[in-house]
Every structure is written in C-alpha cells, then in structure tokens.
Amino acid sequence: MPTxxxxxxxxxxxxxxxxxxxxxxxxxxxLNTARRCNCSYCRMRGAVAVSADLADVQVTQGEALLTLYQFNTAEAKHYFCSTCGIYTFHQRRSSPDQYGINVACIEGMSPFDFAEVPVTEGRAHPRDRADGKTRIAGWLRYQANGHSE
Incomplete structure (x- = not known):
C-alpha cells in the first residue's frame, strides 16, 4: 500500500x-520553516514558529482551555492556554491554510536549538503590500556560552 x-x-x-x-x-x-516575526504582537510574544497545514494539527486534550486572541484585521487566530498563558499555535493571516506552531511546545524542542532564525517583516504584512511577498527584516541568533550549569 503506498504511503x-x-x-x-x-x-x-x-x-x-x-x-x-x-x-x-x-x-x-x-524545522526548515522556523521563523519569528516583528509585528506588534509577535515581537512581544517572542516565539519561534514552524509551519503545519490546518489538517495536520490535532488537539488531543484541553481544547476547551484554548483561548483565542485576534487583533487589527482579526484574520489571524492566535491560540493560547487559558491556564498557563502559553501561546500554542496560530492560524496565519499570510497563509490561512496553515498554523504557525510554537516550537517550544513541541516535545524535545526549544527555540534555543536554532543558531539562527529569520525574522519576517510583519509591521508591513505581505497581504498589505502590492507585491504580496514576505520580506526578511533580520536574523535572530543564539550562541550558547559553553557553560552547562
């Protein structure tokens, strides 16, 4: 049977x-889709997100605990736990058929696993630009200091 x-x-x-x-x-x-964004919300949230199609995310526990936050155009849907406040995933404005997943929520992963993460230009959202293209605003870099305490 084909996979x-x-x-x-x-x-x-x-x-x-x-x-x-x-x-x-x-x-x-x-993890090739890892990125951050510099829009007003993402720069305060500070998470590294990776991409998943909507159908490829299944809430297995606690769906009633998810709280929705929307702002500005109210197109993106940002979900977080109403108990601990952690951002879990969001339905993207730029790609409504995808979720951005908080990499820190994935078992065994951390935003500090990435030496370099592109930061997309979200202050001028791709859907608000004539060319519709995503631009890189900069790079977030992490380098461990070599001490493991």
Missing part, C-alpha cells in the same frame, strides 16, 4: 506549559 505524504512526516507531540492543552502535529517541511 501518503503525511505518513512520511513524523508525528510530533506538543503541549502548553501546564500540560492542559496537548496536540499532535506534522510539520510541512520539518
């Missing part, structure tokens, strides 16, 4: 800080 593309991508387990919200996800292109 579907979704079956070749690993099923990852994720949760908020308190564990009240749990979900599974299959990423569209592994």
């Amino acid at each position: 579907s593309p979704a079956e070749t991508r690993p099923l990852l387990h994720a949760a908020c800080h308190c564990g009240g919200v749990r979900f599974t996800v299959r990423l569209t292109d592994g």
